[in-house]
Amino acid sequence: MKVNAIAEAITAAPAVNQRAPDMSAAPALDGLDRPLRDLRLSVIDQCNFRCTYCMPRDVFDANYRFLNASERLSFDEMMKLVRAFVALGVEKIRITGGEPLLRRGLESFIEKLAGLTSLSGTPLDIALTTNGALLAARARGLRDAGLARVTVSLDALDDAIFRRMSDVDIPVARILDGIEQAQAVGLAPVKVNAVIERGVNDNQIRPLVRHFMNTGIAVRFIEFMDVGGAAGWSNATVLSARDMRAIVESEFPLLAPHDAVESSTSVNYRLANGQGTVGFIASVSQPFCGKCSRARVSADGQLYTCLFAKQGADLKPWLGDAVSTEQLIEAIQTRWHARDDHYSELNADRRRSGQRKTWPTVRMSLVGG
Template sequence: MASRRRVSIGGATPTLDTLDRPLRDLRLSVIDQCNFRCTYCMPRDSFGADYPFLASSERLSFEQILKLARAFALLGVEKIRITGGEPLLRRGLESLIEQLAKLTTTSGKPMALALTTNGSLLAAKARSLRDAGLGRVTVSLDAVDDAVFRRMSDVDMPVSRILDGIETARAVGLEPVKVNAVIERGANDSQILPLVRLFKGTGVAVRFIEYMDVGGAGGWSNTKVITARETRDIVESVFPLIPIVVREQTGTAVNYRHADGAGEVGFIASVSQPFCGTCSRARVSADGQLYSCLFATHGTDLRPWLTDTASVEQLAMAVRSRWIRRDDRYSELRSTQHRLESGKVYPTVRMSLVGG
């Protein structure tokens, strides 16, 4: 088994964990702050004006982030996603993206580079992000009704600002644009059909995510979860869908095509049908902690290898050492528990720090 997990720095041998899951995707959080206070992620009663977010001096520098990206590329990572918090709050982000866009994978292909954002600053930054080399963008949008949107995000901002950002991203060529919507029963389940209706035929793919017990979701309960199957039934009651057949399921979403060919809709069943068995994602927080699961309780500090005295290869070996011992499968274990009605099984890392 150990021989299967060896890594040749700069080679093509996959880096496998204890469950034979390869390291393919890296999510880099560049900031833990956000200008939204979404009720399931950063509720205002927990993340108030006096919340001790990381100081700029505590966040990884762009040079350190680039070193991380190079190390993960050596280990077989094929896609890097920039996250937060709200990543567009990080000053000068375009300069980081410009450097990341120059990376290649172990197979010699350009590194796939994506970004997840709440969209509030996207209209102003979409062109500069595209020019810097960003490939794709995913916008978190839980409602198209203005009142529901304001209630979910808990900010005094019209939903039209987010929609303008999405349209601008499409116009400048940041495609495909995807919209992710977390659906919570009794909060925004009324928005399922309006979201599909709005983006049908536009080239924007809508993906519905089951309400998860992450980050600030301290009041999470299984009773608030609308399963992906329920959501799909709601969509198909109006819009017939055809499943998209794939050779290998590597992403988190199960995707469908509108029967009339006017776009795609995806469903992410992270609670009802966990996909831990194919998870290939590593996450590095804005302060340099490596997390091997979104539901982790603690990380591995990579900052000792982010100094000038450590090489990229030494950093890669430190990451490899942690990954080959990875056995995380929180969602699968949670689904076997009988405590779901009472809330989260255990406290998890702050989502705004590690990224979604």
């Protein structure tokens, strides 16, 4: 069945009060036998940054229409969604945006999430990705609510480069303070993600490693991807993970990868001359579609099974009180069973043959990274 047909099938109005078969303990596999293990849940599509590769200001200006509060899922609707995803095998919930700390009441939502357990009976792994600008004041409340770990996006230590890439008048010191506070209150691990663009911030790779060395904070470098707002993307702007690793090793020898996780996007190394972890996410040069176990739900309730998806499947019809959780589970399972997405691999094939990507993708700020 074609993806569009699947989307239409699961967005048809569900039969009210008609109970589907109980699938509360049935882990889902997609069309390529990939399990559903991770849910990336966007709580808001707005952001207080205008990063050039994600939300460039010439597009996301003062007149840009973001979702209003009534168009976003409520936290009660999100809880129903999460319970259904957990019933299908999800073990990790990553809260994203936009900038998730802009969503009011987030701590109360996290507290409810923290009360859920996976199919194996273990607590859910609850994480959050943030730009860090609001983190210092919120870190303790987030930790007390049950947040386990946090990833902070930080593309440069140099203030001028950072301000140019984020396109806001916020100093790097504010982000570093947020990172320190997160670590101080016990969020662990704290990770720092840096998207590297050739000729823009590649000179920040070694300073970032140097700064976080011996702090217990892992640094991960991400290849610049052609998704979302990356209208200026080209092969020339991509610095490969291999080249990034060579830059790191010109000053900091690395030891063999460790803590390998089957579905991990990052290949991680230990610093030979100190305590610390450096990771590389080679989403362009070495796509990892074959082990992708992630589903994404946007702030308005659209299910996306790939970051490169053209469209989502609307789950809102299944979120009303009159519709059972079992029906919602079946709708998600139907979509996941039909999933055969491997767009990064297809993009890589096209690039090798000199072709450009031929389809539009959902904007990054709507579904998170």
